Amino acid sequence: MPIDIDLMRLARISETVMETSSVKTLVFKDRLGSKASAGQFLMVWIPRIEEIPMSVMVSRREGHAAVTVKKHGKGTTALFEMDVGDFIGLRGPYGNRFTISTEFTNVLLIGGGTGLVPLLRLAVNITRLNIRCTLIIGARTKDEVIFEEYARKFLSDGKGKVIVTTDDGSYGLKGTASDGMVKTIGEERYDCVYTCGPEIMMKKIFEISKEQSLPVQASLERYMKCGIGICGSCCIDRWLVCRDGTVFDSNQLSRMKEFGMAFRDKDGQKLQYK
């Protein structure tokens, strides 16, 4: 019988990696999660505290999956504080995926914060198809740069390159991830731009890409409860991020009134991005 991905399963955390003082990767054995596509997410249950959506991180171990969590509010702080031996519940993976055309020869990936998680998974797939890949890692400051070493390792040997930008210039290129983008698209021709991270950043990237007629795929976030298209909490315009997304293409993004403009909070009221 096929396994029902909707039924919650428990997983024991087998390894943790501190990425920065507020970002931690939790590794656990989970066959379904280990096979997730880039852009998909798991609903992660922290017993008696919360259940939250988390992108699936590349698992370095066979049959294992991982999530990388940034400490934020109640749920993410509780998850961040979990250790080897603790249990979490899992549903999913849910959502669609980034798509890659075999005609691509060179692509650009731009991520900020934990938005880098699905992009790393994507970068692994892309390099396997012998497509060159540039990854821009955006951070506010040097201490918040994550996954640089890991990315540099598998984007070496002509497979691609890594550009780090920091808002305050404390490391890498000074400026935002989109400043990094402007620079690199002036130097190289790309077939597609993939992005995940703060929405204001993604909106900027979408606009720059539009001017250059570059196709974009963006993985969006909205407040989620069910993850399976029942509750409607994660709607953006006529789409549900959990089921129609998380990845949307240029055509869909250009038809969204709310992308980069508005989001709904836990009670469903629409708020404006500042």
Place this chain on the structure above:
Amino acid sequence: MKGEKQSDTLSVNVGPMRLRNPTMLASGILGISQDIFERLYNNNIGAIVTKSISVDPMKGYANPTIVPLGNKTYLNAVGLSNPGVFAFSHEIMRNKFVPIVVSLVGSSEKDFPKMISFLDSLNVIGYEINLSCPHVSKMGMEIGDDPEMVSLIIRTIKRHTRKPISVKIGIGSMDVVEISRVAVESGADMITAINTVRAMKIDVQSMIPVLSNVIGGLSGKAIKPIGIRCVYEISKVLNVPVIGCGGVSSWEDVVEYMIAGASAVQIGSILGNSDDTFFNRITSGLKRYLARKGIKNIGEIVGLAHRY
């Protein structure tokens, strides 16, 4: 004029509401966004029932709020999270073509006229009064189990609107026929049956109840036979349209509810496992069934089970 002929076989009158087909969105499913309502309507749903709206915004419970149990069955304790009537009236203000029924929830009869004053001038075809949410105290089922409160609320609402109202009932401590009778005698134009059924899920590995609220309401396939029974019992004795709800996942389920006595049928949890073609598949299944049976309009099957 193929379109017109199609709508004729499936069009139904639900009291004063005329729908192009008997399918409706159940309250609380995809229920807060006008853009989503339009998408569903463009995908051939008959009408929309919104998330239950309260006077003030409600955040609801912490997650997990929705737990899939397998076999198209779900448990939820969302806690009536909703944006409140002010924000919601703005949401549907520009509604032009979607038949929208607004679901209302309140903790006292005074809440309802307040909400109606925001909504009554909008393009809304009726109200559904949620007196049966099984997992929020002082709202929903606690009221639905109190016949005097039910009567007071319905009479108050009827004084403030001329739009049709349906009272949504569930499995509480009172008999479903008796509480429906109280609602109808107080002025309800229709009954919607049923809401979710109080239920619970424990994870045996961690030995922990999964819902943050511990107890919630069961929906989906498992509750369909209960819904069918309630619709049958209510529609057999009360002379108002009954809207069936609970566990509908196919055109056959719609037919079953209608034979039991439902004039229209709501669809909820199952939409989680379906795509944009869902309502087209339901309506074409219904049309094929009616053609095979030589029935001209689907209304002819409503209550056929009452013979038994």
